[in-house]
Amino acid sequence: MINFQEEIRRFKPSLDVDNIEDAIAGIDLTDMTDLMMQLVENAADTAGKKNADTDKQNEL
Amino acid sequence: MLLIQRERKTLIQINRMNYNTDLIKISKAYYNRGLERALLSDLSGAAEYLKKSLIYDKYRTDARNLLGLIFYEMGETADALVQWVISMNLQPEDNIADSYLDEIQRKAGALSEASSLVKRFNQALNIAQNGGEDFAIVELGDITKRKPNYVKAQLLLAILYMQAGEHIKAGRALMQILDIDKNHPQATFLMEEVKKATGKAEVERAKLENAYKHRELEDDDVIIPKTKTQSNLDRVVIYIVSGVIIGLLSFYILILPSVRRAYNTALNESIISNSQELSDVNASYSKLSSEYSELEKNYNDVSQKLDAYEKQNLAFTSAYEKLNKIISDYSAGNYEAAASEYLEIDRSVITSEPLLGQLKEVDRVMLNDGFKTVLELGTAQWNGGNKEQAEHYYRVALSIKADDPEAMFLLARLLQSQDRTTEANEIFDRIVGEHPDSPYAQRSIDARGY
Numbered sequence: 001m002i003n004f005q006e007e008i009r010r011f012k013p014s015l016d017v018d019n020i021e022d023a024i025a026g027i028d029l030t031d032m033t034d035l036m037m038q039l040v041e042n043a044a045d046t047a048g049k050k051n052a053d054t055d056k057q058n059e060l
Numbered sequence: 061m062l063l064i065q066r067e068r069k070t071l072i073q074i075n076r077m078n079y080n081t082d083l084i085k086i087s088k089a090y091y092n093r094g095l096e097r098a099l100l101s102d103l104s105g106a107a108e109y110l111k112k113s114l115i116y117d118k119y120r121t122d123a124r125n126l127l128g129l130i131f132y133e134m135g136e137t138a139d140a141l142v143q144w145v146i147s148m149n150l151q152p153e154d155n156i157a158d159s160y161l162d163e164i165q166r167k168a169g170a171l172s173e174a175s176s177l178v179k180r181f182n183q184a185l186n187i188a189q190n191g192g193e194d195f196a197i198v199e200l201g202d203i204t205k206r207k208p209n210y211v212k213a214q215l216l217l218a219i220l221y222m223q224a225g226e227h228i229k230a231g232r233a234l235m236q237i238l239d240i241d242k243n244h245p246q247a248t249f250l251m252e253e254v255k256k257a258t259g260k261a262e263v264e265r266a267k268l269e270n271a272y273k274h275r276e277l278e279d280d281d282v283i284i285p286k287t288k289t290q291s292n293l294d295r296v297v298i299y300i301v302s303g304v305i306i307g308l309l310s311f312y313i314l315i316l317p318s319v320r321r322a323y324n325t326a327l328n329e330s331i332i333s334n335s336q337e338l339s340d341v342n343a344s345y346s347k348l349s350s351e352y353s354e355l356e357k358n359y360n361d362v363s364q365k366l367d368a369y370e371k372q373n374l375a376f377t378s379a380y381e382k383l384n385k386i387i388s389d390y391s392a393g394n395y396e397a398a399a400s401e402y403l404e405i406d407r408s409v410i411t412s413e414p415l416l417g418q419l420k421e422v423d424r425v426m427l428n429d430g431f432k433t434v435l436e437l438g439t440a441q442w443n444g445g446n447k448e449q450a451e452h453y454y455r456v457a458l459s460i461k462a463d464d465p466e467a468m469f470l471l472a473r474l475l476q477s478q479d480r481t482t483e484a485n486e487i488f489d490r491i492v493g494e495h496p497d498s499p500y501a502q503r504s505i506d507a508r509g510y
Contacts, residue, residue, distance in 0.1 A: 004223040013182040015138035017175040023142050031118040033083050
């Protein structure tokens with residue numbers, strides 16, 4: 001049995017042509033490549049810090 | 061130390077390159093799947109794959125442009141524009157999205173029309189979500205009529221129709237969606253419900269069962285070909301002639317009478333109609349003729365009144381002029397003319413108040429001063445020895461006041477002095493008979509010598 005009220009409630013308004021600029025500004029364009037690069041850079045930074053700490057301890 | 065850092069950067073770059081290559085491959089794969097689905101008119105499925113493709117590589121312009129096209133095809137113009145604008149930002153050169161944007165902008169009023177329909181849809185949705193289903197149905201009906209590919213509006217309309225129990229209309233809306241997007245999940249599901257409600261699901265299932273339940277041939281089955289009966293030429297001719305005769309008989313017996321009857325009925329109806337029209341025309345003619353007679357009578361009446369008025373006006377003018385002339389001649393000393401004109405006045409035509417007033421004034425002048433003046437003129441002429449002229453004046457005076465005893469006496473005396481005794485005596489007798497109390501009665505008796 002279809003719950004029509006629920007089906008109608010799920011509908012969302014269409015985007016109006018007048019609101020395109022706001023819609024574009026609100027879109028998050030981050031893709032998997034960006035996320036991966038972020039992860040790689042974070043991982044590299046963490047590794048670099050660890051190496052630096054080891055070097056300092058060796059120097060001491 | 062420097063060596064280690066350089067090595068680490070190199071490792072990062074290598075990792076980045078490897079990841080990039082893998083992600084691009086995944087993105088491309090999703091794009092290909094999306095394109096495949098789009099070519100099969102499965103727009104919803106295609107959109108899902110294309111969105112995934114863009115999640116892996118936002119620079120995949122083909123995927124973004126195709127996603128825009130799918131939005132556009134489903135009636136979501138603004139969403140399509142968003143994708144193409146982003147596409148142009150990410151790849152400004154050599155991008156087909158540029159031509160799509162140009163194409164839309166070139167269509168006069170396309171954007172304003174799309175915007176107007178979206179606003180109306182959003183309003184109808186809001187009304188539907190707040191219990192105004194009937195109004196929403198009317199509004200969505202008009203929106204989908206103007207933009208049949210507006211999938212979201214068609215879907216909402218279908219749901220509202222189903223809620224109202226109008227499954228046939230809902231089915232029509234869903235068919236429109238499935239024509240655009242063959243595997244639209246909601247539309248497909250709702251269409252199944254509509255088919256169940258209308259009984260079409262049973263019919264389809266029966267057809268499918270029949271199609272797949274043909275019994276396969278077994279080894280013992282024999283296929284007997286249909287044999288053609290050989291007819292000889294005579295039989296064929298007889299069949300043809302019989303057919304023609306039966307056809308003609310059928311025509312004359314069955315068809316022709318009904319055709320004639322229909323023709324006669326139509327003819328009779330036409331005659332009745334024409335008679336009615338003729339009768340109407342005659343009635344109209346009679347009415348117009350009567351109106352014309354009435355108008356003519358009115359015209360004649362008015363014309364006669366106008367003539368009478370003109371005549372009356374002419375008589376009035378003439379009388380007015382004559383009265384003026386009398387006063388004018390009298391004032392100028394032309395008493396004879398004044399008296400003559402006074403005697404010629406037609407009193408029957410003087411009926412209006414102003415003219416009666418003027419006549420009264422003329423009467424007052426002529427019967428008193430005028431009369432006396434003429435009488436004195438006569439006496440002056442007699443005294444001057446001009447008896448003929450004196451007689452004329454006396455007679456003029458008498459014409460003004462025919463029974464004045466003084467004027468009568470003077471005229472009689474003048475006639476007596478001219479030895480016109482008989483004429484004089486007649487006048488003396490009239491004075492005595494008509495004015496016995498007048499002083500001129502005794503004087504007349506004395507003068508006549510009774």
